[in-house]
Amino acid sequence: MKKIKKRNVKDLPSIGPFIREQEKDPEMKVLMDRAGLRIEIARVIKTAREKAGLTQAELAKKLGKTQAQIGRLESLRDKRLPSLELLAEIAAVTKRRLIVDHPGIHFELVAT
Template sequence: MKYNFQEWLKTEISDDPEVILAGKLEYLRLYLTDAMRSLREKAGLTQGQLAEKLGVQQAAVSKLESSLKDHKLESVLDYLHKLNADLLVAVRQEDELIQVSDNDGMILIDLPEEIEDLAEVEKMSLREYILAAIQNFSQKKVSVREFIESDDKVAVKVRMKLANKSLSEIASELEKMWQISDEDDRRFAVKKLLAGGVSVGSNNRDISDQNEEDRIELLELAEELLEKLDNIFEEQE
């Protein structure tokens, strides 16, 4: 029998805190020992064979797999370790989830119920659905327009500098500038655009009307923007 601890936690068994705690402990034992037995059986081991690996008597393994007994955390971890399994544990208080697992390579997250429904619609396990979503997200290519519209701090600064231009105009100008083959000319074109909205094709290199502080700020923003554009176009190749 497979137990669903999370579903059980949603049921109202009593208003008495002590009864609720006792119920949680009992159900957690059922949930844990059922998982432990399943792991051992999946490994093709009898209780006696696992006991030999643990260096204990078969009765000790039987006790560990019994939901009627108290369990020491160290014994449970040793049991799982011999089966190449990890215990993943998290503590939740209101909206905060703190992981205290013995495996840093695994992360527990608190998912809304809607995610499980979406996975069911796609006929995927919850794990399969999440992994697919992560892969799709990591492969998503960001366009120049999407970057300019984003909350990225560089994009915000660019929008402020070019407030007299529409987002489409800014994106179009930057895409044209990236087609300039000479790196120095490309850098200069971006600086000129930020300095005064000069379009691609202008060869006026005079930006001396700015004071030193503004000029340094402009140069820094231009370099940051060029780095962002480099990443965007590199991903699109």
């Protein structure tokens, strides 16, 4: 059996230079920005739901959606960006202010 050499995190190559190189391509930059925005929105949705004390199934029921739809929003399996209307509904149901603060984009949805 071959012995596996342990590596420290500091010994691993940094992904930063690779990302900076990829961002030089305008199309790749757009894709990376969109992916980053999706991650931010998913985090905001999950945080609002959890702070409201709701399960995915409970939030889904209040929104007239399925638990699977909420799960996809939170886990990034759905590559589409949710509509502002859906985000506003989530803010209202969770009674939370949803704040998305991403490079070049900042919006806040306040529960009414």
